Amino acid sequence: MNNGILIQIGRFIVLILAQVLILNDINFLGYLNPYIYIIFILLAPININRSLFLVISFALGLTIDVFGDSGGIHAAACITAAYIRPLALRSAFGLSYEFQTVKLGNTGFGERLVYVTIMVVAHHILLFALEIFSVTHALLFLKKTLFSSIFTMLITMLILVLFRRNDS
């Protein structure tokens, strides 16, 4: 249990550093960045206290906001993703979630992709809606949300495969 908390804290710090030091500077095609810190929300324990989870997600988003000078957009996107996570888990894994037996490491690729897609798309829609914050840039919003979501999903799935722990 203690070990589990340490792993979560380590993941929190490593993901924030990776995001602000490396991934915020990618600017693929001039404007695309993957937001992989969402992996922390994806991989949090299934049976975590929901209120605590919301507060931690808020802290995660706000830290990214402070580094990126972006007000509160990441915080808002993070708590939304954290809030809808049970919904995403239920629609992606169905019965095995009801019995609290989901281990992201040993689920099928299709189920995992559905789960990651729901979470990433929800997170990105809110993120870019708040970032752009104006109706006149609707096209820019759609473009950024679509391509960034694909980019983030790609990197996230790769990281989930590469860093899968064998014992879990």
Next chain:
Amino acid sequence: MQQIINFLIRNKTFLLFILLFFVSLVFTIQSHSYHKSKFISSANFLTGGIYGWKSSITDYFGLQSENERLVSENEYLRNQLSQYAVDTLSVSYIDTTSFEKPYHFTKARVYKNEYSKVDNYILINKGSKHGMLPDMGVITDQGIMGIIENTSEQYSRVISILNGNSKINAGLKNSNQYGSLVWNGKNPNIVQLETVPRQALIKEGDTIITNGRSSIFPKGIPIGMITHYELDASQNYYLIDVKLFNDMTDIGFVYVIRSNNVVEIQELENPTK
């Protein structure tokens, strides 16, 4: 009463979500109004320190291009200087130590530069300790970059010209007409000059410079070149696309401008204060 408490306990997750969402919305709205977003700022010792640590590593990769820029700037300055040094005997000198210069330049290093968002900010490694204050202009060797928005002891946050909240006075080089420089969030090398009256004689390739009306930038700093223009919906003003001289995606060192007359100008403009 019992029912209200029961309701609160049953929906505590949802209520917490609404509360946190509201807090982040407040931060977001604050960040869209100039000078109010002081709380969520990368100009603090933790983020500044981490960005500084990163910059000390990544700076090595840009040394060659940075050197070339420095040498070409030196070349330009030497050429300018040679105009004044033609005849050293007949030139009368002003003792500059006893007269204050109108502007003072301080060099700073860029720790964080972003250009892919709609509202971009830049972090530089000079702060209030080095005499930086909000509303000082920031330029590069080739053009303008932004205005300092807030400062901490060691770092300053600059609101980039690539920011939806930024509005800078700029004018044409060969006439006195001027407009305000804004950005539409699309291409980081093209900004827009608005509210230039239709009487202005403009053509593609004309140079846009700062016009010295705002006491932030001195007059005559080059900004960019007109690539396209058209009349707006009211047919009274031009909408002008300006290609920036400096590459906003590749900035290493900048100069911060302190205007020594700013207090006097502000007192004249706001006599009631």
